[in-house]
Structure formats: structure tokens, C-alpha cells
Amino acid sequence: MAKKKRISNNNSDSDKSGLLTADSDVSDAAPYTEDNASRPLAARSRPVPPEPKTALLPAEVEQGDWTVFILALMMFLAPSIGAPTEMMLQDTLKSIVVSFAAVGASLLFFWQQRHRLEALRWHALMYLPLALMFYALGSMAWSHAYLGGVEAIRWFIFSLILWLGINTLSRDRVNYLIEGIHWGAVVASLWAALQFWFDFSFFPQGPNPASTFVNRNFFAEFVVCTIPFTAYLLAQAKCSARITLIALTLAFNIVALMMTGTRGALTALWMSMGLVLPVVFMVYRKQFNLYHWDSRKRSLAVGVLLASVVAMGVIHSGNPKLLADSQALGSSAFDRAFKRTASIGADDYSLNIRLIMWKATVDMITARPLSGVGAGAWEVMQPLYQTPGAQLETDYYVHNEILQLMAEYGLVGWIFLLLLLSYLLMSAWRTLTNRTPEGLSEAPLRAIALASMLAFLIVSNIGFPWRLASTGCLFASCLALLAASDSRLSFRGATAASRLSWRPVYSRVMAVGMMVCLALTAYISQQAAATESKIVSAIKTALRISASGDVNNPKWDKTKLEMLTLAQDGIAINTHYRKLTTMLADELAKWGDWKNAIWVWESVVVSRPYVPAIMSNIAKGYAQTGNFDKAFEYLARCEKLQPNTPAVRSLKVILMSRNGKEAEAAVLAQAYMNDGTYDYDLVNVAFVLGMRTSDFDMAIQALTILSKEWPTTKRDAQLKLAGIYVNHKKDDAKALAAFKTALELTPDKYRDNLRKQIPPQFQAQL
Secondary structure: OOOOOOOOOOOOHHHHOOOOOOOOOHHHOOOOOHHHHOOOHHHHHOOOOOOOHHHOOOOOOOOOOOHHHHHHHHHHHHHHOOOOOOOOOHHHHHHHHHHHHHHHHHHHHHHHOOOOOOOEEEEHHHHHHHHHHHHHHHHOOOOOHHHHHHHHHHHHHHHHHHHHHHHHOOOOOHHHHHHHHHHHHHHHHHHHHHHHHHOOOOOOOOOOOOOOOOOHHHHHHHHHHHHHHHHHHHHHOOOHHHHHHHHHHHHHHHHHHHHHOOHHHHHHHHHHHHHHHHHHHHHOHHHOHHHHOOHHHHHHHHHHHHHHHHHHHOOEOOOHHHHHOHHHHOOEHHHHHHHHHHOOOOOOHHHHHHHHHHHHHHHHHHHOOOOOOOOOOHHHHHHHHOOOOOOOOOOOOOOOHHHHHHHHHHHHHHHHHHHHHHHHHHHHHHHHHOOOHHHHHHHHHHHHHHHHHHHHHHHHOOOOHHHOHHHHHHHHHHHHHHHHHHHHOOOEOOOOEEEEOOOHHHHHHHHHHHHHHHHHHHHHHHHHHHHHHHHHHHHHHHHHHHHHOOOOOHHHHHHHHHHHHHHHHHHHHOOOOHHHHHHHHHHHHHHOOHHHHHHHHHHHHHHOOOOHHHHHHHHHHHHHOOOHHHHHHHHHHHHHHOOOOHHHHHHHHHHHHHOOOHHHHHHHHHHHHHHOOOOHHHHHHHHHHHHHOOOHHHHHHHHHHHHHHOHHHHHHHHHHHHHHHHHHHOOHHHHHHHHHHHHHOOOHHHHHHHHHHOOHHHHOOO
């Protein structure tokens, strides 16, 4: 036998490559891998048996790797933690958690693989988010640069999570990720339950119970996608204690979801629990540990699950905000779930609002089917595609991810959706038809990931979960689970897994790149935190001043100056916070501080140039300050976009009335009210014009509309009506009726003062 020399195991590339010296026996040498390098010489020098079919692709990276644990921690922390103050938006915090986890895990992965020579894995799925990322980067040149950049970053983080999962999610470690998903949902559900039962208010939010999310819909859409993974943990449990714990937490998550009353998520829940999961557990029962349960364990699982759902589902809410709408929505989890599901119909207000957005989006797609309007640019462009007369500018997403993707990304979006759906259908088919031992061992995990994706796609048609951090990284994780399973099953080719040639220099370059990305993540996170803190602080200060009821008191001068400084600093960092900055401008306008309100609104118009409501506010501000040239300039921009919207019509009437054209303005106001297209400002100015031009019938019509459409103004409107009937129409009967209505709407402690203001001839009849 030829004499062999011992191969040194140092860190040089030549040693790591496993090259033999001149007198080495090449026929007996084992190929170098990291696992092989750590074996004794005798073991490495033996002939290597032929690789099994499942080893044709590189195995998952496991030794010394922390990627799966970091991803599991990400899936736990993203939904379970929230900002305790309004100084940071909830999804901003979650995005920071996900971004740091993805970039940090990538850095550690590439550093640990800095000497790697063996190939890594690639999968056809990787081309999908990368295509969207490159489109977003390209659209920055011709569409909205800031929003395109945000989209590019989002798909970059998505791609990192997907690729890391493909290369590290082994069968032995996948349960860590599933545990992270499950317990993250449990903690998020805990906060929601505390908000529902006890009005727990640690996390600022909109519609309750929203857990650590700003909106209960966002929380519900996340939790419903985690239900299949929790069911998987239950079916794989072995001991009674574990069965009890998982069954209890599964019930808890279901009840927390029902507390929200979110109809899209509830629809996905009924489909998952009533159809998909029972079929999965029936078809693959022998692959789950539940197949080996005795009757006591089966009874325990079913009993704990059902009893817990019923016991927690009938507990009534202790949250005053929820109890206020309990007649329509219900006061217990069961009540809310079934009432809200039953309320889905053609006359549903929320659905009709979505229909307006969907129709505008379909028109957008029809107009630009190939190029799209640019990544993230839907909210900028949608006013151009609304139905004439419609005015919907308070939403920033379509509430339908499919439509929004096609509208923004054009042909690239169409291809993405077609390939994604094709892959998911093909994965389902492969899972069902693969009856080999390897296929059956992978089937439960694949089926659960597909069930989660089904729930995700259902809520994607009524919300925007792709754009939220928690649901977005869950989306990437589900695809990573399927792709990693494809690799283990040796599904290869253009539509599946393949080998990615690798060299140490690649890892080192990528590690440096991830260091740069980590620094950028820290910088962007700091800037986001700073701008949100400054703008929100300014808004809270403005609301506090408004609440005082004495906004012009000199004691507020210093506070107002500090407030405006905060706003200027925050807007200077990021001029694109349309969701926040308009709130500050609206408060300033209420005080009559039109000068500062104008510059805040104009900072928004730079980024969102097609929003008539904001431009009409700017025009009113210029009119108030006497700059009618600028006012009519903004009116012309509004009329070019949406000439028939109530805001634009009222703006035109107001500007004409203040520019010496009262008679013409009165004619227009009358026509607009008769047409039924009006807002509060138009009706209010119609009343003023009616009184000035002695057109008391128009004034009465305006006051009648105010009383009906804006109930908070009804008392004042009735008093004004009574005055018109007494002084101008000479109709004592109608005047008396108006006085009576005004008295009924007046609180008891103020009624005596009101009576003194009523003419004596009516006193005895009241």
C-alpha cells in the first residue's frame, strides 16, 4: 500500500481544499468537507461509500450555525413585543426587529462559512423576491424614489430570510422555528386577551384588541397564519403534559383571534380548522405522533381544546371601547366572531370602501399593465384613477395584495404571482403524490406550511399582510420550509433546488456586505425612531393645546414654538410621513394658524402630489391669508384631478365667495346641494351665502342638511333655523318646533340659559 502523509488541518485555503501531497494515494482519499475535516485521519482516508440520492444536493448547514435559532427568535419577538408609547409606530419596531435578525443572522452565517469550499443550496423561489427587489430599485429612477427604496429593502430582507432558511432549516432543527412562531403568537394573543377582558392599555393602538399591532386586523391576520403550526406541534406531542399545554395555547390563540372579529382572518380560521387541517391529519395520521396516542391522550387533547375554547370564548369583554359597540359586534369572543362573519354582505360599509379602492386599482392596472406605476407608488397614484366624484384618500394600501402587486409592479408582478401560485400548487401535488418513505416523512411539515400559506393568501385578498413585518417574515419562512424540504427530497431543476457553487472569498465578501447592511440598518432605524418621535411629540402637543380650549392664550407661545421646531426637525429627516404630518396641520388650521398649517401640508404635497383634499386645504389656507393667486393655483390643480369631489366643489364656492363673487358662489352652492355632492364646508358656506344674499330657503336647506348629516351640529343648526323662521319667514310653528328640538339637545345644566335667549312669545309654549 502506498504510504500516505497526514494532512494538516489549519486555516489555509490549500489545506482546507484537501489537496494531497505527491506520494498520497488519490484513489483512497476522501473528498474534503467540513464534517470530514473534523474526523480522524483513519476515518478520512477510507473509501467513501456512494452518496444516496438525497445527498445529491448539499446538506443543511448545522455545525456551529446559529441561523435557525436567530430566525426562531425573530419569529417570537416580532409579534410579541411592541412600543409602549406613541413615539414609535408599532410596525416600525417590528420591522427593526426583523431587519436586524435577518441581517445579523446572515453576517454570522457568512462568517462561520468563511472557509467553505462545498456548494450551498439555491432554489428557483429565490428569483421571485429578487425580481421584485430589482424592479423596485429600477422604479426609483422613474417613479416614487422613497417608496421604491422602501420596497427594495423589504424584498431584500425577504430574500435573506428565504435563502438562509433554504440552507439551514434541517429536519432536526425546523421545530425550533415552529416553536418560535407558536410562542410568538401565544404572547401576542396574551396581550390581545388582556386588552379584551381588562382594557389593558400598555401598547398604544387603534381598534382594540390589537395586541402589539396598531390595528386588530393586523394581529388577526398574523395569528390565523400561525394556527397550522400550533396544530402541528399538538399532533407531534408525545407526553400528556405537552399535549395539555399545546392544546390549551391553541385554544387561547383561536379565542384571541375571535376577539378581534376580523372577518378575513375568521374566514381563514373556519377553513383551516374546519377543512384543511382535519384532512391533513387524516391523510398523514401515521406520520404524526398522534397516531400512537392511546385513548386517554386523544380524549385529553380534544377535551382541553374544546373546553378551553368554550370557557374562554363566552367571557365578556371589560373594555369600555369594545362594550360601546357590543350591540353590533358582540361582547364575547364567540359573539364577535359569529356576528362579524354573518355581517359580510353587499351593504357592508368597510367592504364598500374596499370596493372603491379595488375599482381604482383595476383601472390603474388596465392603464399600465406592463410597466406598473412603480414599487410602492399605489398610494401616490390612486387619486388619478378613482371614479369621478369619489374621494378616498385616507388609506395607503389597496387591502388586496394581489391587485396592489399587479398595479405597482406590472408585468413583473404578474409573473411573480403566476410562478408563486404555480409553485404552491406543484408543491401540494408533489406532497400528495410522493408516497416514498422520504416523501411521507416530509409530508406533514410540507402540508402544514401549505396550510399556513393558504390562510395567508386568503387574508391577502382583504388586507395587506405582505407589507407588515410579522406576517411578511412568516411568508418568507413558509416558503423557506418548503424549499428546504424540496432540497432534502432532491427535487431539482429549473423549478426547484440546485447547487450553488461556493468559494471562501464569496463568504468573506458577503460578510463584509452584511456588516455594511447592519450599519445601514442601525442608521435607518435610528432615523426612523427620531423622525417618528419628533413628529408624534409635535402632534401630541398640538392635541394637548387644542384640548385646553384656549389655544390663543399667550402661555402656549413657548410650547407652540417647541412644537413647530420638533415638526420641522422630524420632517427634515423624512418628508414622507403623510400618515402623521397632516394630523398636525389639521390642528394648526383649527387654531387659525394658517401660515404654519400651509407649510406642513405643502411638505406632504411634495411627496403626494395628487391628493385633492390636502391641496384644497392649502388653497383654503392661502385664501385665509389673502393670497388668492396661490389659492386659485391650487384650486386649478384640484379641478384637474377630481373636479366633482365634495372638497373641490366646496373649495371653489369658498374662494369665489371670498373674492367678490358671492352671487355666483351662491348659485353653485345651491346646485351642489341639490346634486347631493357636498361636505361640511360647502354646506356651512351655503348657509352663510344664503343669509348674505337673503336666500333664506337655501339657508334653511343648508341647516337641515347640517342637522341630518352632522349630528354634533344639530343643536346650533336648530337655533339658527328658529331664528330664520322668527325673523324672516314669520312661521311661528316651525320656529317653536326648532326651539323645542334645540332644548331637548341641550344638557340640563345649560337649559335655563338657553331659555333666556328664546323670545318671550315662545317661553310659555316650551
